[in-house]
Amino acid sequence: MIRIVRSTIIDAPTDRVWAFLRDFNGHDRWHPAVAKSAIERNQSADKIGCVRRFFLRDGSELRERLLTLSDLEQTFSYCLIDTPVPLFNYVAHVRLVPVTDGDRTFWDWRCTFTTRKGQEAEMTRMVGEDIYDAGFAAVRTHLSASSATEGRA
Amino acid sequence: MARVYVSSVINGRSDRVWARVRDFNGLPGWHPGIAESRIENGEPSDKIGCVRDFRLRNGDRIREKLLGLSDFDLFCTYSILESPMGVDNYVATLRLTPITDGERTFAEWTAEFDCSPEREAELISNIGGGVFQGGFDALKRQFGG
Numbered sequence: 001m002i003r004i005v006r007s008t009i010i011d012a013p014t015d016r017v018w019a020f021l022r023d024f025n026g027h028d029r030w031h032p033a034v035a036k037s038a039i040e041r042n043q044s045a046d047k048i049g050c051v052r053r054f055f056l057r058d059g060s061e062l063r064e065r066l067l068t069l070s071d072l073e074q075t076f077s078y079c080l081i082d083t084p085v086p087l088f089n090y091v092a093h094v095r096l097v098p099v100t101d102g103d104r105t106f107w108d109w110r111c112t113f114t115t116r117k118g119q120e121a122e123m124t125r126m127v128g129e130d131i132y133d134a135g136f137a138a139v140r141t142h143l144s145a146s147s148a149t150e151g152r153a
Numbered sequence: 154m155a156r157v158y159v160s161s162v163i164n165g166r167s168d169r170v171w172a173r174v175r176d177f178n179g180l181p182g183w184h185p186g187i188a189e190s191r192i193e194n195g196e197p198s199d200k201i202g203c204v205r206d207f208r209l210r211n212g213d214r215i216r217e218k219l220l221g222l223s224d225f226d227l228f229c230t231y232s233i234l235e236s237p238m239g240v241d242n243y244v245a246t247l248r249l250t251p252i253t254d255g256e257r258t259f260a261e262w263t264a265e266f267d268c269s270p271e272r273e274a275e276l277i278s279n280i281g282g283g284v285f286q287g288g289f290d291a292l293k294r295q296f297g298g
Contacts, residue, residue, distance in 0.1 A: 005251075007253050097160065097261070098158075099160050099162055100158065101162065101286065106160070106250070133254070
């Protein structure tokens with residue numbers, strides 16, 4: 001079992017970060033790796049058990065199921081159902097916690113998975129850097145862009 | 154039940170920050186509000202159940218009991234046995250979490266307690282803004298930001 005933990009501080013209140021993250025179908029609007037996403041069966045994106053079917057920029061298609069979502073704890077978790085890459089038993093958790101000192105956000109993103117022998121390092125790098133670290137950077141950029149827009153309004 | 158939550162970011166690796174705060178008898182070494190401290194009955198300060206008897210710079214004396222300590226999860230939980238604060242069932246936890254993006258630490262300090270309703274706001278402000286944030290401000294200075 002491989003375990004990945006990534007965390008960062010976002011210079012915005014948790015409510016603003018959560019507004020981005022809580023939409024289980026919204027990652028195609030902020031994550032640079034995700035080209036297009038849709039919730040299957042026309043379900044609501046905050047219905048526990050719903051499945052998002054999405055395409056990465058490289059064309060690969062993935063399906064993930066929403067396992068938990070809490071507006072109180074500002075957490076959600078999900079698992080991979082279908083993927084062209086060897087990520088098995090993949091379950092991920094996202095958690096936001098307020099940094100009261102400065103009204104910022106601690107964002108923790110972690111997962112466990114198994115993979116094929118020999119591909120551990122490649123999958124670890126892909127998930128940790130291409131998905132999690134890149135996601136942190138993208139949300140940071142989007143939040144500062146939307147702050148600038150608010151500033152002009 | 155009143156609840157206090159204060160969190161901050163310390164500019165140092167969590168193992169280094171933990172080394173500073175894990176000693177249940179070590180408050181005078183890093184917290185500016187604490188003048189002196191000792192562990193009762195000559196027990197080691199990481200023995201669960203040990204009691205610290207310490208004095209604040211304003212002269213108040215407080216006795217606290219160690220309820221939990223984890224070098225793996227980096228937290229310390231304790232209760233107040235005796236204090237002039239007028240609180241009952243006071244339990245607090247200081248917890249550190251590594252921030253993988255840069256060598257920093259997410260520090261959280263929580264407390265829950267009972268008190269008379271008219272004193273609740275003042276106690277929350279003194280404990281959260283005074284004791285907890287004061288401790289974090291000191292750690293931030295000690296770790297350079």
